[in-house]
Amino acid sequence: MQEGVYRVLTWVSALVVDVPVGTNLGLLHLFWMLLCGKLLLSRGAIFPGLSAVGLSAGAVRRAWVALGRGSWTSHRLVKQWARVVEAEGFWQPHLHGGYHPVAVDITGFSRPRLQGCPTSHDSTTAGKALPAIPLGIIARIGSVGVQRFGLPRGLVRAAPDDPSPSAHRRVLLKRAVELQAPTDLLVTDREFTVGQLQAARATVWVTRLLKNMTARRADPPPYGGRGRPSTYGDLVRPLARRRKGQEIAATRPDQATHWTEPGRDGDRTLRAEQWTGLVLPDAAPGSPPFTVVAISDPAYSEPLLVATPLALTPPVLRELSRDRWPVEQLPLAAKQMLGAARQFVHEQETCQRFPELALLAGAVLTYAAATSPAVPTGSWDRQPRRTPGRLRRLLAQADFPEDFPWPGRLRVKLSVTDHLPTGYWGQRRRSTPTSASSGNADQPPASAQVA
Numbered sequence: 001m002q003e004g005v006y007r008v009l010t011w012v013s014a015l016v017v018d019v020p021v022g023t024n025l026g027l028l029h030l031f032w033m034l035l036c037g038k039l040l041l042s043r044g045a046i047f048p049g050l051s052a053v054g055l056s057a058g059a060v061r062r063a064w065v066a067l068g069r070g071s072w073t074s075h076r077l078v079k080q081w082a083r084v085v086e087a088e089g090f091w092q093p094h095l096h097g098g099y100h101p102v103a104v105d106i107t108g109f110s111r112p113r114l115q116g117c118p119t120s121h122d123s124t125t126a127g128k129a130l131p132a133i134p135l136g137i138i139a140r141i142g143s144v145g146v147q148r149f150g151l152p153r154g155l156v157r158a159a160p161d162d163p164s165p166s167a168h169r170r171v172l173l174k175r176a177v178e179l180q181a182p183t184d185l186l187v188t189d190r191e192f193t194v195g196q197l198q199a200a201r202a203t204v205w206v207t208r209l210l211k212n213m214t215a216r217r218a219d220p221p222p223y224g225g226r227g228r229p230s231t232y233g234d235l236v237r238p239l240a241r242r243r244k245g246q247e248i249a250a251t252r253p254d255q256a257t258h259w260t261e262p263g264r265d266g267d268r269t270l271r272a273e274q275w276t277g278l279v280l281p282d283a284a285p286g287s288p289p290f291t292v293v294a295i296s297d298p299a300y301s302e303p304l305l306v307a308t309p310l311a312l313t314p315p316v317l318r319e320l321s322r323d324r325w326p327v328e329q330l331p332l333a334a335k336q337m338l339g340a341a342r343q344f345v346h347e348q349e350t351c352q353r354f355p356e357l358a359l360l361a362g363a364v365l366t367y368a369a370a371t372s373p374a375v376p377t378g379s380w381d382r383q384p385r386r387t388p389g390r391l392r393r394l395l396a397q398a399d400f401p402e403d404f405p406w407p408g409r410l411r412v413k414l415s416v417t418d419h420l421p422t423g424y425w426g427q428r429r430r431s432t433p434t435s436a437s438s439g440n441a442d443q444p445p446a447s448a449q450v451a
Helices: 003-016 023-035 038-042 046-053 057-069 074-088 165-179 194-199 314-322 325-337 348-371 388-396 423-427 433-437
Strands: 091-093 100-110 120-123 128-144 147-157 184-188 205-208 215-217 241-243 246-248 255-263 266-279 290-296 304-308
Touching (some): 003 023, 003 074, 003 348, 003 388, 023 038, 023 046, 038 046, 046 057, 057 348, 074 091, 091 147, 100 120, 100 165, 100 348, 128 165, 128 325, 128 348, 147 165, 147 325, 165 184, 165 194, 184 314, 194 205, 255 314, 304 314, 325 348, 325 388, 348 388
Parallel strands (some): 100 184
Antiparallel strands (some): 091 128, 100 128, 120 128, 128 147, 215 266, 241 246, 255 266, 266 290, 290 304
16 A cells, blocks of 8 residues: 555544444545545546445445435534644644634526525636535644645535525634634625624734725714714725726825745845725714725736725735635535545435545645645656646546555444335334325335335
8 A cells, every 4th residue: 555545544444433333434435545546547436436446235225325324514624634734743833913813605507407505606617606515614724844734623514494605604703703713814806895894793804905995094084164064984985997088096005015025037026005094985983994995916907905994014914914815725626636526415414424524635635735746647757746637537547445454443334224124115214203104105005114
């Protein structure tokens, strides 16, 4: 057995070992199927993917039951994975201005043909929202060597009673605030507005803003002696824009800062403009103020516009904003590298659980690739890098090892199941007493109940 395969199996077994006996073995088989890329070959079908690993028919069925009805939660697996990674000591959290960045984002697993799908997610290809299973990701950002890596801290589903995108963002931000440590700082993209962060009672955050963002001064201008005194402050527009053919000028900044950073083509000078003491245009008097910073980089055509309630310098804000990007690696590895972008599951709970497992598998694969020696794809790969794709190709060449020294808890649960219905009737949910007494057609005959 190659060292890379041994390391991955050690991490996966440590991830699922505390799950109830029987279910943990089924989750282990599911993780191994995902990490080997068998879902790419089966085009999202779980049964063919599990069979391609080399499992028996009984092991395939047990893994399927563990996925849909096993006693486990993503929160439990995320906490266990964080303990495994932190115990090794390779991953080190980032620190900027005394704060550890925690990225918050939402990804969607497209399900355009899922009947009765209550949730949707914006598709850049279609240019509109399509039926999908959205999942919120909360990840603490750090590095493994020279590679930035987001360590998941929470996976948040959309609320069943209100599956709208706006309600999902509120639930995700509320959960992120609950998990936030005193030195953590939430970093979000433009889909999370300042109003949503303030409504979630977040006090330590940095968010990117839209180009047409406007705000008001927290304090109204001094009374001029005539007319009614002003209740609201002056309008502030950080960036200039055009509307109906007319140029709308930007508001003069309160402070401008310049600094120099090294680049590929030599040193380049960055400029930051700041507006302090701002509130939302429709905010009530006494609302918490925040600061808006526009950072102009010669390497980009548009400035970076961010907001924060903290007194941080523009270079620190730029580094914190850049540390949001590692959270995008988790869905990239899960969907593209492991093939979870296409899924053939239809039960309500399974539709939620399988994307959660896929994101965790993407985190495991990314971390394993960053901490293992680079594996060349072939003789033409002269300068291999520690990428998830190369490690997945290595795992795809290995069969599921039956002689691996598994922990004692990773075993088949020895339960008597001969009395349970099998086949079609074994997968059907039990009918209610009312439907049974009324002669429901879904009730199996007496001969089938003992099959």
